[in-house]
Amino acid sequence: MSTPAVSESEGRYLSAILLVSETAGRPAKTGELADELEVSPASVTERIGTLADRGLVAYERYEGATLTEDGEAVTRELLWKRCLAENLVNDEADADVEAFGHALSEDVAAALKSFIDHPCSGECSAPDAEYSECQSAVRESVSR
Structure with missing residues (x-):
């Protein structure tokens, strides 16, 4: 399977989602990701939307983000x-x-x-x- 290309910045977001969700044992919340990445929650929401559109992240409002199998x-x-x-x-x-x-x-x-x-x-x-x-x-x- 060839993995989709992601930018270095997208890679940081994906890594943060994996880290936070594995540490917490549940989907990563927007605020947790913002703290981890030292960015605004709005930036996290925007980037998660882009990654979700690409099929790399599953996101449920108020629940959080998890990586898809491809992600x-x-x-x-x-x-x-x-x-x-x-x-x-x-x-x-x-x-x-x-x-x-x-x-x-x-x-x-x-x-x-x-x-x-x-x-x-x-x-x-x-x-x-x-x-x-x-x-x-x-x-x-x-x-x-």
């Missing part, structure tokens, strides 16, 4: 690429690993994966059940 696939791919970038870039380098990870094409990420079976060593930013200790790093990258 979760896109988000986890973006977080995996960020995680890959974190493992490739020296910590002392003042590199924008989020932008670097986002810029990786699927082909390049797949080629790099042959050298690093799974980049997550327990310190990456992918919020997955088996890597729950990484959520603070995701929260930090989302709020930039």
Whole structure:
């Protein structure tokens, strides 16, 4: 399955929805996302509408937002690429690993994966059940 292309900004919103909804165990509320992303609630509502139109987010007013199956696939791919970038870039380098990870094409990420079976060593930013200790790093990258 080829995942739809999203901008770096859209990726931040998708990542925040995943992080907040997994942490809370329910759909992410607009106010929670606004706090997480350090933007206005109106900006969140507008962006969620755009992402919902693209089939990446399911949104119910007063209930919150969750990722659709396609949205979760896109988000986890973006977080995996960020995680890959974190493992490739020296910590002392003042590199924008989020932008670097986002810029990786699927082909390049797949080629790099042959050298690093799974980049997550327990310190990456992918919020997955088996890597729950990484959520603070995701929260930090989302709020930039």
